[in-house]
Amino acid sequence: MAITIYDVARLAGVGIGTVSRVLNKSNSVKESTRKKVLAAIEELNFTPDPIARSMTSGQTDSVGVIVPFFTRPFFIEVLRGIESALGQLGKELVLYNVENNAQRDNYFTKLPMRRKVEGILIISLPPDETNALSIKESGMPTVLVDGYNPMFTSLVVNNIDGAYHAVSYLIKKGHRRIGFINGIVEGNFKFNQANDRLIGVHRALNEAGLSFEPELVTAIAWGREDGKAAGLKLLNMKKPPTAIFVASDLQALGVLEAAKSLGITVPEQLSIMGYDGIELSELLELSTIQQPMFEMGTIAVNKLFELIKNPDKEAELIRFNTRLVERKSTGARPIAKMS
Amino acid sequence: MAITIYDVARLAGVGIGTVSRVLNKSNSVKESTRKKVLAAIEELNFTPDPIARSMTSGQTDSVGVIVPFFTRPFFIEVLRGIESALGQLGKELVLYNVENNAQRDNYFTKLPMRRKVEGILIISLPPDETNALSIKESGMPTVLVDGYNPMFTSLVVNNIDGAYHAVSYLIKKGHRRIGFINGIVEGNFKFNQANDRLIGVHRALNEAGLSFEPELVTAIAWGREDGKAAGLKLLNMKKPPTAIFVASDLQALGVLEAAKSLGITVPEQLSIMGYDGIELSELLELSTIQQPMFEMGTIAVNKLFELIKNPDKEAELIRFNTRLVERKSTGARPIAKMS
DNA sequence: TTGTACGCGTTATCAA
DNA sequence: TTGATAACGCGTACAA
Numbered sequence: 001m002a003i004t005i006y007d008v009a010r011l012a013g014v015g016i017g018t019v020s021r022v023l024n025k026s027n028s029v030k031e032s033t034r035k036k037v038l039a040a041i042e043e044l045n046f047t048p049d050p051i052a053r054s055m056t057s058g059q060t061d062s063v064g065v066i067v068p069f070f071t072r073p074f075f076i077e078v079l080r081g082i083e084s085a086l087g088q089l090g091k092e093l094v095l096y097n098v099e100n101n102a103q104r105d106n107y108f109t110k111l112p113m114r115r116k117v118e119g120i121l122i123i124s125l126p127p128d129e130t131n132a133l134s135i136k137e138s139g140m141p142t143v144l145v146d147g148y149n150p151m152f153t154s155l156v157v158n159n160i161d162g163a164y165h166a167v168s169y170l171i172k173k174g175h176r177r178i179g180f181i182n183g184i185v186e187g188n189f190k191f192n193q194a195n196d197r198l199i200g201v202h203r204a205l206n207e208a209g210l211s212f213e214p215e216l217v218t219a220i221a222w223g224r225e226d227g228k229a230a231g232l233k234l235l236n237m238k239k240p241p242t243a244i245f246v247a248s249d250l251q252a253l254g255v256l257e258a259a260k261s262l263g264i265t266v267p268e269q270l271s272i273m274g275y276d277g278i279e280l281s282e283l284l285e286l287s288t289i290q291q292p293m294f295e296m297g298t299i300a301v302n303k304l305f306e307l308i309k310n311p312d313k314e315a316e317l318i319r320f321n322t323r324l325v326e327r328k329s330t331g332a333r334p335i336a337k338m339s
Numbered sequence: 340m341a342i343t344i345y346d347v348a349r350l351a352g353v354g355i356g357t358v359s360r361v362l363n364k365s366n367s368v369k370e371s372t373r374k375k376v377l378a379a380i381e382e383l384n385f386t387p388d389p390i391a392r393s394m395t396s397g398q399t400d401s402v403g404v405i406v407p408f409f410t411r412p413f414f415i416e417v418l419r420g421i422e423s424a425l426g427q428l429g430k431e432l433v434l435y436n437v438e439n440n441a442q443r444d445n446y447f448t449k450l451p452m453r454r455k456v457e458g459i460l461i462i463s464l465p466p467d468e469t470n471a472l473s474i475k476e477s478g479m480p481t482v483l484v485d486g487y488n489p490m491f492t493s494l495v496v497n498n499i500d501g502a503y504h505a506v507s508y509l510i511k512k513g514h515r516r517i518g519f520i521n522g523i524v525e526g527n528f529k530f531n532q533a534n535d536r537l538i539g540v541h542r543a544l545n546e547a548g549l550s551f552e553p554e555l556v557t558a559i560a561w562g563r564e565d566g567k568a569a570g571l572k573l574l575n576m577k578k579p580p581t582a583i584f585v586a587s588d589l590q591a592l593g594v595l596e597a598a599k600s601l602g603i604t605v606p607e608q609l610s611i612m613g614y615d616g617i618e619l620s621e622l623l624e625l626s627t628i629q630q631p632m633f634e635m636g637t638i639a640v641n642k643l644f645e646l647i648k649n650p651d652k653e654a655e656l657i658r659f660n661t662r663l664v665e666r667k668s669t670g671a672r673p674i675a676k677m678s
Numbered sequence: 679t680t681g682t683a684c685g686c687g688t689t690a691t692c693a694a
Numbered sequence: 695t696t697g698a699t700a701a702c703g704c705g706t707a708c709a710a
Contacts, residue, residue: 002453004703015681020705030679051393051454052703055686060390062433062455069422076415083408083436092452094401095432097422113431114341115390116401253622280619283563283592343687354697359689367695391687394702 081297163200227254420636566593
């Protein structure tokens with residue numbers, strides 16, 4: 001049997017109330033008894049049972065993070081930021097990995113982590129109306145990261161802008177035939193990452209007086225292999241693009257592989273622009289649209305605890321800007337086009 | 340106020356005991372009442388409070404993972420394996436990131452997660468005797484991953500063998516002057532990852548009748564930058580090695596950068612052999628010693644739950660073998676040595 | 679300032 | 695097969 005607050009009280013010769021007060025730094029306790037209690041705690045190496053503590057106080061000192069953990073390095077970076085901020089606050093991180101829609105809906109509607117966590121962070125998984133409603137009703141403090149819903153404080157990246165700059169940059173480099181490999185995102189249309197990137201691409205194309213070629217655009221899953229397949233398809237066209245903008249770095253690496261396998265040199269014959277700014281992109285000298293992933297993680301945590309302290313605080317929309325990072329995967333349009 | 344088991348009982352017209360029995364699939368409950376209860380649960384959208392449940396049952400359905408999360412991709416891969424296995428079992432993962440020794444000792448001695456988790460997985464952080472003792476005393480089921488302590492079931496990689504094969508391979512390729520950049524690991528000497536790799540290097544060298552050159556060996560932190568610095572140092576020697584074996588892929592990538600910055604071509608002028616087999620190594624065509632990271636994660640979880648079911652099960656030592664993956668960063672010794 | 683008794687929402691025990 | 699009731703370990707009014 002583990003030792004309890006009663007053991008401490010007995011050893012210190014006080015009541016459990018006093019021990020509790022010492023534990024919770026309540027000031028109305030005489031210094032001399034405080035010392036006695038502390039000594040007893042030390043001697044018994046007592047740690048209050050966090051479960052029992054939660055039972056009455058509601059405090060759990062942990063937050064839940066719902067994230068499609070496996071799919072993209074992007075999430076790892078955001079997680080790093082979250083972990084860092086959480087560590088500072090002395091809070092724990094409970095990871096809820098979602099691999100499919102059923103799992104996600106289960107998390108969102110049943111909120112099985114209710115009471116085990118003080119709040120939740122939802123990464124890249126904007127809840128639909130039904131889900132949003134049931135989360136809201138549960139009263140669980142919630143912050144959306146890389147996703148938007150008007151009911152919740154949401155951290156979004158200006159993806160329209162990011163995509164716009166990516167394509168504008170390619171156009172400035174002389175490219176006229178630009179492929180776009182998008183990712184797939186469900187959820188709201190407002191601040192839908194994939195949708196926004198598409199809008200940005202359109203905008204840049206329009207502005208330059210270039211027409212949008214549907215055959216050059218495709219939307220796929222977020223893996224490297226998916227990127228490779230899409231890249232292969234694009235590059236095998238009769239009239240392939242001279243530049244490809246890809247919705248994520250991981251997919252872009254797949255495109256890089258596709259080009260290599262076809263003997264197409266980068267950036268001489270093909271320019272590739274990624275999105276995310278994961279560590280990998282630096283190593284592989286991939287030009288990319290850098291998202292402030294770590295920072296989004298830390299800010300999400302801070303916003304969440306503002307919300308926990310003040311549950312009536314109204315939902316905020318926080319926007320982050322991207323930054324174009326020019327590396328060696330992009331260059332001028334090849335002079336002689338291959339036929 | 341959230342709804343409780345009492346509300347369900349009242350609505351179903353039964354006692355709370357019956358509701359509990361239905362919840363816990365106890366069979367001694369008449370089918371007709373079971374239906375009633377289930378209907379009431381459905382109607383109220385009731386989910387039992389996991390905290391209150393833990394209070395009496397001890398079950399928390401979650402396990403703690405103590406890991407230096409930030410330092411290496413290696414951990415991410417192991418975590419993937421853990422998450423995967425945990426998901427299958429319907430268990431949750433609580434992440435305890437350790438960034439320094441104080442934090443680690445605090446986790447190990449106070450076991451603040453006691454009662455919040457059913458068991459813990461400790462990755463690459465072998466506890467010292469004192470810590471091991473206090474964990475053992477706490478009765479917390481514990482499995483060590485990539486670390487060894489006789490008191491706990493331990494999953495270790497045969498690092499002696501891995502390093503031996505790495506260096507033997509380089510020797511077979513004709514290299515005679517082989518650098519070794521090791522990582523830093525604290526803890527027991529038995530199955531100490533860094534120590535073991537050093538032994539393996541020695542063994543391979545000995546077997547080939549080559550002498551061990553201390554100037555060619557160095558031990559550094561696990562980052563890419565660290566690897567780069569060490570690589571630079573080695574390559575700037577009057578008589579640089581023609582091949583370098585590096586204790587982790589991440590560090591090896593740093594060495595790759597160092598070589599590139601010096602205008603040294605790989606593998607023509609320099610062979611580089613990594614360790615770990617992270618996804619990155621494949622992308623960068625780094626030859627490496629592949630560790631079964633994902634598998635270690637899944638097996639660790641299974642072993643942990645064996646232990647939870649049967650706490651008296653004695654500690655096992657489970658060994659994993661590595662596999663040499665030959666890619667493009669290694670080749671034959673350069674014919675003409677540069678002076 | 680301090681001790682006691684109660685409540686938190688379950689599970690487990692025991693009698694019915 | 696069921697219902698009532700006692701734990702579980704802590705926080706916290708309330709009384710002293």
